[in-house]
Amino acid sequence: MKDACAREITYLRLSVTDLCDLRCRYCMPPQGVPKRPHDEICSVEELVEIVRQAAALGVRKVRLTGGEPLVRRGILDICRGIAALEGVEEICLTTNGTALSRLALPLREAGVDRLNVSLDTLRPDRFAHMTRVGRLEDVLSGLKAARTAGFTGTKLNVVLMKGFNEDEIPDFVNLTWREPLEVRFIELMPIGEGTREEFLPSSAVLEACPELEAVDVSGVARRYRVPGGRGLVGLIEPLSRCFCSGCDRIRVTADGRLKPCLHSEQELPLRGLSGLALRQALQEGIAAKPPRHHLAETGRSGAGRTMNQIGG
Numbered sequence: 001m002k003d004a005c006a007r008e009i010t011y012l013r014l015s016v017t018d019l020c021d022l023r024c025r026y027c028m029p030p031q032g033v034p035k036r037p038h039d040e041i042c043s044v045e046e047l048v049e050i051v052r053q054a055a056a057l058g059v060r061k062v063r064l065t066g067g068e069p070l071v072r073r074g075i076l077d078i079c080r081g082i083a084a085l086e087g088v089e090e091i092c093l094t095t096n097g098t099a100l101s102r103l104a105l106p107l108r109e110a111g112v113d114r115l116n117v118s119l120d121t122l123r124p125d126r127f128a129h130m131t132r133v134g135r136l137e138d139v140l141s142g143l144k145a146a147r148t149a150g151f152t153g154t155k156l157n158v159v160l161m162k163g164f165n166e167d168e169i170p171d172f173v174n175l176t177w178r179e180p181l182e183v184r185f186i187e188l189m190p191i192g193e194g195t196r197e198e199f200l201p202s203s204a205v206l207e208a209c210p211e212l213e214a215v216d217v218s219g220v221a222r223r224y225r226v227p228g229g230r231g232l233v234g235l236i237e238p239l240s241r242c243f244c245s246g247c248d249r250i251r252v253t254a255d256g257r258l259k260p261c262l263h264s265e266q267e268l269p270l271r272g273l274s275g276l277a278l279r280q281a282l283q284e285g286i287a288a289k290p291p292r293h294h295l296a297e298t299g300r301s302g303a304g305r306t307m308n309q310i311g312g
């Protein structure tokens with residue numbers, strides 16, 4: 001289905017929980033978020049029904065996210081349920097990777113096609129500091145388990161932060177020379193705990209690695225390659241290069257609210273609806289999708305929620 005700006009909406013980002021086992025400083029408050037009563041969060045069946053109706057409207061790609069999707073009880077049932085739906089062509093999952101050693105193979109068997117793993121530093125001490133509670137080795141062994149389980153095309157999401165990981169840009173870029181990985185540098189957004197002081201523009205990547213040659217534009221990313229390298233380097237630039245005109249996505253939060261735009265406070269409740277009524281609510285939301293966000297002008301997201309509550 002097309003929105004009012006004639007953008008074809010084919011991509012649903014579905015948050016399955018707002019809880020997480022890490023506390024990344026730019027995303028979550030130190031104490032995490034309070035655990036909500038079970039019945040405030042969509043059940044497995046509700047989530048699958050939302051995707052069924054979205055697929056009937058033309059959604060072809062679904063990304064499971066959170067919070068941390070792998071802490072959600074029933075995550076494998078959610079994946080299996082979505083994989084069985086007509087119209088869904090691709091299931092992706094964004095994860096911090098800490099539970100992949102245990103879950104990579106079951107996820108693959110449950111129908112997940114591709115993974116994005118978030119990793120902002122390759123240094124154990126920095127990782128522990130940034131995530132407050134995490135261990136880098138868990139993510140590295142998770143990445144290995146994903147390869148062994150047969151996942152290909154895995155992407156590494158790296159949020160660029162001034163004074164934190166700018167000196168590691170060449171290390172991340174070098175990974176793409178050796179491995180068929182796509183490293184995606186993402187500009188820090190002024191949402192949740194993310195602040196403008198730590199913002200580092202994506203141009204820092206091209207300055208640090210002038211050897212990078214332009215390849216193409218794929219979805220929201222401008223992509224580059226190290227000459228002769230096996231992988232790719234992507235730049236996702238919500239502030240430096242607004243990509244709203246090509247936006248093809250909608251989001252649904254773990255408590256069942258449709259967010260047509262990440263940075264708008266506009267939300268439509270979906271809980272309690274099913275079948276045609278749910279499809280109509282989704283249609284209304286798509287029709288009301290704002291033309292663009294206003295991050296650059298206002299300096300702050302209008303989302304009214306943190307990233308872990310929306311599904312990054």
Ligand code: SAM
Binds near residue numbers: 026095159187
């Ligand atoms: N827990 C999973 C993970 O970390 O991959 C999925 C949810 S997380 C909210 C999704 C993505 O949003 C991660 O790559 C994270 O780095 C990114 N993110 C969170 N807060 C952000 C912010 N303020 N600006 C840019 N990216 C952010």
Ligand code: SF4
Binds near residue numbers: 028
């Ligand atoms: Fe958790 Fe992901 Fe947020 Fe880090 S970015 S605190 S891993 S939800």
